[in-house]
Amino acid sequence: MPTEQITIATTRGYDLAGALEMPTGLVRGAAVFAHCFTCTKQSKAAVEVTRALARQGIATLRFDFTGLGGSGGDFGRAGFASDIEDLVASADHLCTRFGGPILMIGHSLGGAAVLAAADMIGHDRIAGVATIGAPSDVPHVLGNINGDLAAIERDGQGKVTIGGRAFHLSREFLDKTRAIDLPEVVGRLRLPILIAHSPTDQIVGIENASALYEAARHPKSFISLGEADHLLTRADDAHFIADIIAAWGARYLPMKADWPHPENGVVVCTGHGKFGTEVHTPSHRFVADEPRGHGGDDTGPTPYDLLNAALGTCTAMTMKMYADRKGLPFEGARVAVTHERDHGRDCDHCEEDDAKVQALHREITLLGDGLTAEQRDRLIEIADKCPVHRTLEGSLHIHTTRSE
Structure with a gap:
C-alpha cells in the first residue's frame, strides 16, 4: 500500500511523526492505531494491522507517541494522559481529512489509550474501538519498569529501564499513569468494541480482557489469539489479528453510497500510489496495480494479469x-x-514479415482419468470457442468518448 509520512501538530508545541497507510483504491473510511508501551509506529502489530485495514479501503494512521520514535516531546514526562491527548490530536487530523466516524485500534497500553480517548472524542466521530492485549488496570504497566519508583516520587524524577532501554521518568509520568479507572470509562462507551487477547500472554494476563469485556456494552466481541505472545512477534499472529480487525472494521465503515456501481461493464477509478486503480463491476470491486519492480505497490493484479485471466x-x-x-x-x-x-518473428500467419504481433499462450490441463481421448480432443476444440477467445481474435474496435 502507498505510505504517506505525515506530521501531526499538538497543542504542546511539538509534532508527532506518523505513517498513513493509504488504500490503493478508493477510501471508505479512516482509522488510527496506537502502539504498545515504549514501542513505535514500526512495531510488527502496528505495521501489519494498518496495512491490512488499508487493503480493505480504510486509510489507517500509525504514529509515535510523545517522545518516542520520530515524535517530539519528553516521554519521561508524558504519561498515559499525554497518550490520550496524542490520540485526540490524531483523530482530529483524520476526521478533518477524511470525515468521520473513524475506527480506533490500540495494542497493549495503546489499547487502553484508545478506549480512554474514544470517551473524550465523542461517539459521533468514532465508529468502533478494537484492542489487542490491552490492560484493564492501567497502572499495571508500571510493573514493567525497572527502577526505583519510590525514589522518583520522592525526588521528582529518576532513571529507569523499560524493555532494556533507558529513560528518565518524572513523578508526573507516574501520577498521570495511575489516574485512570479504565473499566469505568469502558462502561460509559456506547460503541462497538472488539477485544483481542492471548490466553498465554505473560505480560498482560487474560484476566484483563475479561474485565474489559465485562465492563463493555454490546455490541462487543472477543477474539482469542491462541498461543500468541504479547508483542505478536510471530508474523502469523500479527497477520491473523490484522485480518480479523480489518473484517470487523469494514462492518462499521460501510461502502459509500456514491461509489460507482455500473449497470453493466466496469468502471475504473484512479487511486493512490503511482499506478493503483480500483475496478467496480455491478456487484464486485477489486484493485489493479503494477509490481514493485515497475514502480507500483503490488497490491493487485496487473492489467495484463486481468487480460490473461x-x-x-x-x-x-x-x-x-x-x-x-x-x-x-x-x-x-x-x-x-x-x-x-x-x-512477429515466429508468427506463421502474419500479413507482413516485420509485423509486431502479440500473442496469448494458453496451456490446458484436463483433470480426471475418466475422459476418453476423443472427449479430451473435443474439450480442447470447445476451448477455442469460448466467447473471450472469439472476441480477442475477432474484429475488435475500441471506441473512446469523454464524459463531461
Whole structure:
C-alpha cells in the first residue's frame, strides 16, 4: 500500500511523526492505531494491522507517541494522559481529512489509550474501538519498569529501564499513569468494541480482557489469539489479528453510497500510489496495480494479469458448461495463460514479415482419468470457442468518448 509520512501538530508545541497507510483504491473510511508501551509506529502489530485495514479501503494512521520514535516531546514526562491527548490530536487530523466516524485500534497500553480517548472524542466521530492485549488496570504497566519508583516520587524524577532501554521518568509520568479507572470509562462507551487477547500472554494476563469485556456494552466481541505472545512477534499472529480487525472494521465503515456501481461493464477509478486503480463491476470491486519492480505497490493484479485471466476463466467456464451438458466425466481443468509482446518473428500467419504481433499462450490441463481421448480432443476444440477467445481474435474496435 502507498505510505504517506505525515506530521501531526499538538497543542504542546511539538509534532508527532506518523505513517498513513493509504488504500490503493478508493477510501471508505479512516482509522488510527496506537502502539504498545515504549514501542513505535514500526512495531510488527502496528505495521501489519494498518496495512491490512488499508487493503480493505480504510486509510489507517500509525504514529509515535510523545517522545518516542520520530515524535517530539519528553516521554519521561508524558504519561498515559499525554497518550490520550496524542490520540485526540490524531483523530482530529483524520476526521478533518477524511470525515468521520473513524475506527480506533490500540495494542497493549495503546489499547487502553484508545478506549480512554474514544470517551473524550465523542461517539459521533468514532465508529468502533478494537484492542489487542490491552490492560484493564492501567497502572499495571508500571510493573514493567525497572527502577526505583519510590525514589522518583520522592525526588521528582529518576532513571529507569523499560524493555532494556533507558529513560528518565518524572513523578508526573507516574501520577498521570495511575489516574485512570479504565473499566469505568469502558462502561460509559456506547460503541462497538472488539477485544483481542492471548490466553498465554505473560505480560498482560487474560484476566484483563475479561474485565474489559465485562465492563463493555454490546455490541462487543472477543477474539482469542491462541498461543500468541504479547508483542505478536510471530508474523502469523500479527497477520491473523490484522485480518480479523480489518473484517470487523469494514462492518462499521460501510461502502459509500456514491461509489460507482455500473449497470453493466466496469468502471475504473484512479487511486493512490503511482499506478493503483480500483475496478467496480455491478456487484464486485477489486484493485489493479503494477509490481514493485515497475514502480507500483503490488497490491493487485496487473492489467495484463486481468487480460490473461479473462481468457483463462472464460476457457474454463466454457469447457465446464459443455462437459455438464454432455454428461462427460470432467473433473475440472487448469488453464495457464501467458502474454508475449513480440510474436512477429515466429508468427506463421502474419500479413507482413516485420509485423509486431502479440500473442496469448494458453496451456490446458484436463483433470480426471475418466475422459476418453476423443472427449479430451473435443474439450480442447470447445476451448477455442469460448466467447473471450472469439472476441480477442475477432474484429475488435475500441471506441473512446469523454464524459463531461
